[in-house]
Amino acid sequence: MPFLEDIAIAFIEPCVADPGRVRLYAEPSRDLAEVLPYLNAVVNHAAYNKDGPSLTFMKEFRLITIYPRRITMSKAQNTTDAWQVLDWLKDLINDTYDRRGSITPVHGVRWRPTALQIYEWLPRTNCKACGEPTCLAFAVKLLLGERTPQECEPLFLPEHASLRRAFFEIVAAFGYPAPPGR
Amino acid sequence: MTDSTERWGKPVCVPGDEDRDQERGSGGCLAGSMADVGIYMDNAASSFPKPEAVIEAMADFLRNVGGSSGRGAYRKALEADKIVFRARQAVARLLGVADVSRVVFTANATESLNLAIKGLLSPGDHVVTTSMEHNAVWRPLKAVERRRGVTISQASCAHDGTLDPADIEALLRPNTRLIVMTHASNVTGTLMPVAEAAAIARARGIPLLVDCAQTAGVHPIDIERLGLDLVAFTGHKGLMGPTGTGGLYVRGGLDLVPLKDGGTGGDSMLEHQPEWLPDRFEAGTLNVCGIAGLGAGVRFVLEEGVERIREKEAGLLRRLLDGLSEIPGLEVYGPRDPARQVAVVSLNVRGVPAEEVASRLDREYGIMVRAGLHCAPCAHRTIGTIQRGAVRISLGYFNTEGDVDRCVEALAGIARAAG
Numbered sequence: 001m002p003f004l005e006d007i008a009i010a011f012i013e014p015c016v017a018d019p020g021r022v023r024l025y026a027e028p029s030r031d032l033a034e035v036l037p038y039l040n041a042v043v044n045h046a047a048y049n050k051d052g053p054s055l056t057f058m059k060e061f062r063l064i065t066i067y068p069r070r071i072t073m074s075k076a077q078n079t080t081d082a083w084q085v086l087d088w089l090k091d092l093i094n095d096t097y098d099r100r101g102s103i104t105p106v107h108g109v110r111w112r113p114t115a116l117q118i119y120e121w122l123p124r125t126n127c128k129a130c131g132e133p134t135c136l137a138f139a140v141k142l143l144l145g146e147r148t149p150q151e152c153e154p155l156f157l158p159e160h161a162s163l164r165r166a167f168f169e170i171v172a173a174f175g176y177p178a179p180p181g182r
Numbered sequence: 183m184t185d186s187t188e189r190w191g192k193p194v195c196v197p198g199d200e201d202r203d204q205e206r207g208s209g210g211c212l213a214g215s216m217a218d219v220g221i222y223m224d225n226a227a228s229s230f231p232k233p234e235a236v237i238e239a240m241a242d243f244l245r246n247v248g249g250s251s252g253r254g255a256y257r258k259a260l261e262a263d264k265i266v267f268r269a270r271q272a273v274a275r276l277l278g279v280a281d282v283s284r285v286v287f288t289a290n291a292t293e294s295l296n297l298a299i300k301g302l303l304s305p306g307d308h309v310v311t312t313s314m315e316h317n318a319v320w321r322p323l324k325a326v327e328r329r330r331g332v333t334i335s336q337a338s339c340a341h342d343g344t345l346d347p348a349d350i351e352a353l354l355r356p357n358t359r360l361i362v363m364t365h366a367s368n369v370t371g372t373l374m375p376v377a378e379a380a381a382i383a384r385a386r387g388i389p390l391l392v393d394c395a396q397t398a399g400v401h402p403i404d405i406e407r408l409g410l411d412l413v414a415f416t417g418h419k420g421l422m423g424p425t426g427t428g429g430l431y432v433r434g435g436l437d438l439v440p441l442k443d444g445g446t447g448g449d450s451m452l453e454h455q456p457e458w459l460p461d462r463f464e465a466g467t468l469n470v471c472g473i474a475g476l477g478a479g480v481r482f483v484l485e486e487g488v489e490r491i492r493e494k495e496a497g498l499l500r501r502l503l504d505g506l507s508e509i510p511g512l513e514v515y516g517p518r519d520p521a522r523q524v525a526v527v528s529l530n531v532r533g534v535p536a537e538e539v540a541s542r543l544d545r546e547y548g549i550m551v552r553a554g555l556h557c558a559p560c561a562h563r564t565i566g567t568i569q570r571g572a573v574r575i576s577l578g579y580f581n582t583e584g585d586v587d588r589c590v591e592a593l594a595g596i597a598r599a600a601g
């Protein structure tokens with residue numbers, strides 16, 4: 001019996017950062033916390049946040065975040081693409097788990113999103129409420145640690161709920177915890 | 183069970199059915215029994231019976247899942263979506279395709295061929311095909327000839343339906359935009375030199391469209407290894423699925439104009455059909471129930487193994503051909519060689535119209551075969567039967583040696599009476 005038997009998609013919506021694509025979250029059939037540091041070692045370009053814990057990385061153009069009991073994916077091409085990538089991920093997780101005796105787990109961050117990648121998940125209105133002239137400037141400051149996610153107030157408006165969820169998946173990569181509630 | 187009238191019109195479950203099921207090598211996986219339907223030898227039209235798993239998958243979908251795929255955030259809709267994905271994945275595996283999204287679902291091979299031909303050919307283009315094609319290829323070609331001024335060249339096949347790939351090459355022109363050919367003839371079963379044609383097509387950078395209606399599920403096809411560009415298949419023949427299912431493989435990097443535009447689910451914001459597959463070609467609510475059955479059919483084929491299916495059918499075909507060769511007054515068309523054809527044989531009984539032979543096989547012997555031109559006048563012209571048509575016997579995985587023997591006996595009887 002494999003370590004992970006199934007990953008079931010639980011929710012799909014159009015991707016906020018790119019309306020032609022889809023965003024989804026899925027539920028693994030078991031807790032993944034223990035494999036995350038091993039996956040971090042295998043994936044090689046992931047951001048592991050041990051306080052979450054969570055592991056974020058790009059699979060080509062898709063942004064994937066793995067939490068112990070949830071997997072999110074943004075910018076999948078469509079549901080066929082999403083299923084295909086989740087199958088790949090399931091195999092990767094099982095293979096990593098099987099080989100964990102010979103893998104040195106890595107607890108550090110090996111990848112950081114770029115300011116442009118963060119920018120895609122901001123409201124992109126340049127409303128200046130955060131005190132920065134543009135959303136991109138805010139993204140740069142966020143990466144430098146000079147701003148915190150909470151300072152973009154529009155992000156917490158109800159109409160940006162799904163943008164906010166995706167935003168926190170990407171900033172989880174450098175240590176910001178997801179806000180309570182989904 | 184030698185008396186056909188005894189077999190005919192029996193209730194579904196009679197004692198001894200289990201034995202017949204055993205004989206069919208189906209391990210009890212067959213839907214219903216054959217006792218009430220006689221001997222079915224029209225598998226080139228549509229395979230019958232279907233594996234029980236196919237019927238279960240469809241009933242389960244209707245009873246417990248419902249929902250349309252790709253269009254909802256609730257779990258049942260996602261389940262429908264997953265059924266479609268798993269079916270697509272099974273087809274991709276069977277046909278040797280790595281990227282599952284390149285497999286597009288359609289209503290049947292006819293729709294797939296229309297999509298490929300009409301989606302690719304523009305005014306001034308030239309297309310090369312063969313003289314053994316089904317109307318599902320020939321009519322869309324004639325349509326683009328009339329409406330778009332596309333020109334068609336037809337490579338002549340031999341009387342047994344075989345094609346020399348050099349004849350394809352000789353017809354190519356600078357403006358040849360497509361080569362279309364069947365993988366196996368639905369009239370003579372003749373296998374076409376697809377690998378050779380693919381090499382020729384690749385060398386010239388011309389897309390090759392292969393009609394696998396008669397081969398998918400009964401003859402190995404490895405799309406990516408052969409480097410095929412477009413492959414049409416139907417769900418209700420060798421893939422063991424229900425009618426109303428089929429699909430088209432489209433190689434990455436090859437774009438087609440969609441046959442239809444409309445809703446595709448997740449991307450409603452876009453004003454045009456999305457560019458990515460399979461959504462680009464799947465506007466409208468999919469036949470999820472049918473696809474559930476198709477997925478189960480393909481998984482059945484994968485579990486049995488195409489090689490094993492091919493071997494069994496080749497054995498039955500050998501037996502049939504040997505039997506037929508003993509009967510005086512028969513004309514048997516095609517290669518008459520299991521290595522060079524699928525389990526489809528056309529023939530005529532001298533002095534008896536094809537329709538009468540088929541009708542007598544049915545009424546007097548309970549054997550179902552098809553007579554006429556089989557939607558393939560080109561092929562009948564090639565083998566010389568355009569005027570009178572032929573009787574077509576097409577075997578399936580669930581036929582038995584006993585079925586073949588009874589068919590041979592019946593034809594011998596009809597030929598004797600005519601002689």
Ligand SMILES: Cc1ncc(COP(=O)(O)O)c(C=O)c1O
Nearest residue numbers: 290291292316318368393395416
């Ligand atoms: C060679 C060939 N091509 C195409 C088709 C069309 O298949 P369908 O009727 O499922 O569209 C058939 C069968 O009818 C066939 O035998």
Ligand code: SF4
Nearest residue numbers: 127128130135138152
């Ligand atoms: S508050 Fe948010 S939306 Fe407004 S400019 Fe700053 S980052 Fe952009």
